[in-house]
Amino acid sequence: MPEHRNFTPDKTLAIDWVDDHAARLSQDHMTIWNFHEPSWREYKSAAWYVERLKAEGFAVETGSGDMPTAFVAEWSNGDGPTIGGYAEYDAIPGTSQAPVPRRQPREGVSRHAAGHTDPHSALGLGSFAGFLAAKHVMRTRGIKGRLKFFGEPAEKMCGSKPIHAAKGYYDDLDAAISFHPHSFPRLANSCFWDTHSAPYWSRIYTFECNSPETWQNAGAIAGVAHSHSAARAPGAIDAVCLMYTSSKYMKEAMLPHHGSWSLNEFILHAGQAAADNLAPGLGQIQYSLRAPTLDMCRRVFEVLDRNAEHCAAMTHCKVTGSWITRTRAGLPNHAMAEVTWRNFEAIGAPQWSDEARAFGREIQTSLGVVPMEDPFAPEIQHLTAPWDGEKAFREQLPSWQTNLAADDYVDYTWHAPTVRLYVGRPTLRAPDPGYRYPDWTRHAMGGVPVCIDPMWLTASKVIATTILDLLTDGVSLDKAQAEFRERTGGGIGGSRWVAPLLPREFAPPVHYRWPEYVSTVRGEEWTIPTAAP
Template identity: 85%
Template sequence: MPRNSDLTPDKALAVKWINDNVAQLSRDHMTIWNLHEPSWREYKSSAWYVERLRAEGFDVEAGSGEMPTAFAAVWSNGDGPTIGGYAEYDAVPGASQDPVPRRQPRVGVNRHAAGHTDPHSALGMGSFTGFLAAKHVMERHGIKGRLKFFGEPAEKMCGSKPVHAAKGYYNDLDAAISFHPHSFPRLANSCFWDTHSAPYWSRIYTFECDNPETWQNAGAVTGVAHGHSAARAPGAIDAVCLMYTSSKYMKESMLPHHGSWSLNEFILHAGQAAADNIAPGLAQIQYSLRAPTLDMCARVFEVLDRNAEHCAAMTHSKVTANWITRTRAGLANHAMAEVTWRNFEAIGAPQWDEKARSFAREIQASLDIPPMEDPFTPEIQHLTAPWDGEKAFREQLPSWQTNLAADDYVDYTWHAPTVRLYVGRPTLRAPNPGYRYPEWTRHAMGGVPACIDPMWLTAGKVIATTILDLLSDGVSLDKAKSEFRERTGGGIGGTSWIAPLLPADFAPPVHYRWPEYVTTVRGQEWTIPTAAP
């Protein structure tokens, strides 16, 4: 519970507004959680936010940045600073889970369909709650300023924020707040200090075999001529197979054997020759890289580009390469972390009641783990100062590595002083050292209000009170902006500033065959038919 003596009247009013509206906000969260739409296909989720924001008096641009499921919403209470924040709402394919204490994919959709993992449903609701509470206080007490709230689709691909940044949507922000359910156990309730998220680059390679008949001379076939028996090009499937295997073999040669980096691939297309003996004409593979530095990213994609050209040549195909995203490394701002941390201290860590603990014990019992009196980890129930969390990071990283993991919030950090806030999400206590719970346990708790609401409600209170400080205390925002100018060598366009890595005319990658729900004569289905075993 908040230590009310540490809250100004404005902040206390923001916290009261949230407490008074818990029931409706909880239902709102479940609305998004139950939609569980994947990246670039969050049509219903984004439409819900657009409608709700307009009802709250925001001026909303739907489809901002040429992204159909993005939006940019603005509310003004007169001349004053502009504070930015955002909702995410994309779910993850293959993570379907009902809110029950056992492994059970959602009823009514394919077991490989999408589900909220982090969950982004709660991420978005926490930020949304904070901005609505701050707006309420601004109206009541005449606090001047402007709130700019974004809908950011496809975070799991680091998709929308680099596009918004490249197209100038963040250039008018004075500060920004980025919230995420905790990802690092030793930084469960805290803010990033120096070590922010690393770059994330992703590219699709499209292989096409347009003229398979020119691979060899079909007239060399003796006997009765028949297209199915004539020599034909290996085609696009072989190109993707070669790309996949050759790049796997060369992973160890792409970068040094140190520093945390990972390279993943996803095959979108594998030909259209359904049970017929013709050369596959189209295949696509996507590569996504997390690496600590921009230079490391560039080196990996030099290898991948070269591999793609050779694989295309070997299979009588052509290849085109198109960026999906390119993010920068996160830029720290201690002043933003400090003001947010002060409010987090006043609000306190999230707490879970007996209803949440009972559900967690049911999960433990289903896994043959003796139910615990307190089934949640201690880390999510107390605060960790940003500088103490930084020490924990540095213990596991080489001295040269200044960024870790990946998230596209980093593009905000180059356009305005930005804080990265983490709040503890429900996490089960291990029965013994080294034990790891199945992922479905986290996903299930994300759909149980008693388990997930304390996390995003706490975030909303921290965000609202921080917005109010930035707008009215006369110190925090000036300090943050001064530090931003110093770190960038003069602000946007400064000598140390890194510009967006996508061009301003970048066409968002919404047209690819991403996993999604579709409506057919059989009803709504995942891209794999619902009736599949």
Template identity: 70%
Template sequence: MSVEPLSIPQKSALAFLASSHAALSRDHQTIWSFHEPSWREYRSSQWYVDRLRAEGFEVEQGSAGMPTAFCARWTNQAGEGRGPVVAGYAEYDAVPGQSQVAAPHRAPRPGTTKHAAGHTDPHSALGIGSFAGFLAAKHAMEAHGIAGTLAFFGEPAEKMCGSKPVHAAHGYYDGLDAAISFHPHSFNALTNGVFWDTTSAPYWSKIYTFECEAPETWQNESHGGSVAHAHATARAPGAIDAVCLMYTNSKLMKESMLPHTGTWTLNEFIPVAGQAAADNLAPAYSQIQYSMRAPTLEMCAAAFTVLDRNAAHVAAMTHCSVSSAWITKTRSGLPNHALAEATYRNFERVGAPQWSEKAKEFARQGQRHLGHEAMPEPFIDNMTRLTPPAEAEAAFRSQLPAWQLNYAADDYVDYTWHAPTVRLYVARPTLKAPPSGARYPEWLRHAMNGDPDCIDPMWSKAAQVISMTILDLMTDPSILRRAQAEFRERTGGGIGGSRWVAPLLPSDFQAPTGYNWPEWVDTPRGREWSIL
């Protein structure tokens, strides 16, 4: 099959990326080195805000009330038409407990502990790839007088599916004509390509807070015995018992929450446990967060009905009060074939990413360090080939029930209900399994995320495909017409249509930034990693 030639604006965008590659590689190193966790990405978001303003974007910092979010817009007016509004975004949150130096041996980053955050997917390269693509499109639009608006969002806390449902609920995605979502490859069956029908699933998360506010009312004090001392009385179970009972009983009840079909997960995190010394005092305060991935909204609702009921009973058992608050609620992903086809066609024009001998030697050193024989070709074959949409879709369908249309989770799905959206995947460095079939430890994958030779081919290829697709949308009205017609058909008439799903969070939702999420804190002892 012949590949269509590049347009003149697309050639300009690719030339811009080639000439800017070294600088953009250094930019990635900057974000990778910040390695800030969810809702605490202060330096990372500020870096993007400053750069976007320097590039001529108008930037709203702290959009939708989220301190580390932003909304940036740049408009090029040419001729009489306003042109389309095309959106994309950067993510930049890292994951606690994944600190790793960019070297083929296990070690946390200098000046940190192994408990500090590190980029796993990596969002550092996700953000730079998208950012570079939008800068290249902007350059070409200016050079060739192309009308249109670029909307570029800063989306914190993706690991909690945090910001995009909030931006959506607050109306920030209203008025978009199309959106491009890029992610480093997560599925070896889809290394370089696009989602087709099977898209990401809903992700819901809620936090439960237990408080033992009046432990002295647990029992009648006259039964405390003949010694008149408060410590001699039976104390209220309190908040530690509450969170332990909530954790264990909800674990035991997992198989009673949902049918044994479809792929769903329920995970827990305990940010606060007790807030009391090991004395004969009832612990006063505890919290537990539940996060769920499930194929349908109804399955999410069913599981949280059980969790709500468990929390109420646990609170009664432990002499606590309980309150709950949503951390996030996403919708399921909505596909768009027209935009997926246009994006994949551009991927075909530039080809799959390729890795240098230096990148391969980094991988081999990691293999040797782990006691494996170094391979001449250490990376999986799919990294350097395109994955046609039909091939990827068939791979997904082979492992899922026929009724299940959504799998895994990512909060990009909230874009898909406000504008035609494509989900682009580009291969990240991934090692072939050794002959024994043993799995590599995660630290080696994370180390390659910070090595320019290993990670630059991924984000730079994403930038090429993104910039070219933006320019197609700006210059070929037929692509956007087809994408928007499909969007209206899938939603039953567009936003507000008969099959449209509105944001699941209220329009006045306050992002959950005030909880004790893991972060670096400054103390008289110096800078420390803290989970309070």
């Protein structure tokens, strides 16, 4: 740490704690990275965090919000503010990648299995380490306050945070810190200012053909006639296919083509019938929408609901629509961004070693790119002030659009003043302006400690020092809460406050046919299991 950077003794103690425990924490990160469990199926990852948090003295509620792989951990050092944060640990199907400088799935699993992309393994460890460092200082210095650390599964479906919010888990927070590896090159080491993440809504349509015999009643079958020669009901496969195609055709008419919105599909189930003249009985399709405003979300799902009813009628099915998630749009808090940014400025951007650069050059060589002395992008190696990052957003967005992309951290922002911290993750420098590296390059570096550790270790120091400011400086937290009350028209329940979009009694969608790893007599396998709708 450069001597000219003036940290308080408390902050110095926190930073020293991270440095002293970096080797152990690096091993911890690789543990989560090697689990690479997908959404709603992060059993090993959640259990690891629960065990570690209990060992650190936290009281832990497992299965919080009726989500088997979620948790809430609390540690108190006496009456004082409550600061919230979280770990994510879900991986993404179809991104299996070994930590090697070439495209190669992880050993022993399918190419289509899950892998950490952002990576959430590092996101979780960065936040976890920051909270542990703050806890160490609080206990050592006698600083009063409470830390509330969440395990948030299924972020790639924006899954758990809207549920925790709806069930009241965030209502007692005084402030919250959300950390993510950088997603925007112009905002690689910074904080969101005004333009926060947009809403994300997802819904599953289940088609069931329960009475195929009533499709046509042309009289009883008699004589030599056979049921295989009778017209069968179209059934659930046809329903899913019609829903898929009709909604593709309707996409042009759902919303105008501006505002950076996207609609994606996932077919969970199509079939449950033999190659026979039997009507397929069950089909499911999921739609996930990112759109800048809640009104745009409502308009799209009005069309999808209508399409589903018509497709069900045409195929002799009944249809049920069930929400997977509904998030709000992110609420800014400049005061939280300012206190976090001050600490980021003092700590500095992450820096990469010669060993990390050597791995980057190996990747470039494998792709036929002339290896560079410094293969890492310049954006990830310097800081960008939040207001300068905001200018970059405004250069590419229409004036009316105040939210972009999607992430479920936004549900924290409506219950406590929240900062969205970005730290630069290892990203390779392009040899030419139009060149784009394949995604596996980032995924591979996420499993190489010398490449990924500088990012989340930097984040942990920023998080720890920001927690200490919120608890001790007597200004930052009050300013953030005053701004929160102003923006919401009075805080939770205020005149401009947006309530959770899921009901308090919402049942988490853990029972669907999500991809997962299973143990069989053949060993551990990647599969999409059969389950009830």
